[in-house]
Amino acid sequence: MDNDMATTVDAKAIAGALYDALFGAAAEQLQAVATKVANPSGDVAQQISAALPADALPQVRNFLLGLAKEGLIDRVADVAQAFSALAANPSAQALAAVVTSAVALSAEQQATIVADLRARYGNDLSATFAVDESLLGGLIIRVGDRVLDNSLRTRLSAIQRNMLTS
Template sequence: MATTVDARAIASTLYDALIGTAVEQLQLAAPKLAKVSDGELAKQIDAALPPQALPQVRNFLLGLAREGLLGQLDDIVTAFTAFASGAPEAALDAVVTSAVELSSAQQAKILAELKERYGTGVVVSFAVDPTLIGGLIIRVGDQVLDNSLRTRLSVLQRSMLAG
């Protein structure tokens, strides 16, 4: 009779084998699917996969194809590999939106502050939205810090209309 520790070790071995196989199959298929045409996607996916491919991998690729996301397969495989390797959930996305393009120094300062607060796994992208007038909107995961001038003016307007 296996102990809990033995059962976890055995389950871990199976998990590693399945995930490893899936990652390997996705990595092999990715270059072949980089420029697929819309016609007969299922045949193209089947041709890109080895004959013994996991049905879940084939279904996953079909789903990506239906959603028009096959072009992002390399990024998805990279993220999946990191996730499967047990790396800490590094994929904490942050978007910093400003009214004007931020300088490299400003971006570096914001990046350092976000990494200090959320850890080194935060991935930050910067966007420009001139309608903000000034200030920043920072979205990290499901948290939003809106310190834009547009929002502050809206709050002031609502306050004046209510009073």
């Protein structure tokens, strides 16, 4: 094994250990607060501080204070459970794309779209394809919380709005 490959392998192993340590600590801290602040009352910030260990990650503390400020601290048990699941299986965070077209796309067209989306969003992206004949033509692509609407229906609606305002 050449030195560059050994360095890359070592770096990945070390990064994995850091990832596990950080996410493991954050998950433990969230769970500690979830069990101690199940029914918050009074000074919630003080209850959070008392529930967290002295060496708690500042990001976890700030996150919990933000939940309390938004009135969502009662959801911390659900958040802790979801976070632990995500920390245990980071690939569950992979992006999902939904591509909607007016007609069914060929396997070649689907492969081209998936390749383009993976080039932009990463190889962990998964894609599903749907047909909506009301689009008339073009595509609507949803990736996470982003939407690219390049459908003929939307373009015609935009033209109609422009004509009505002129």
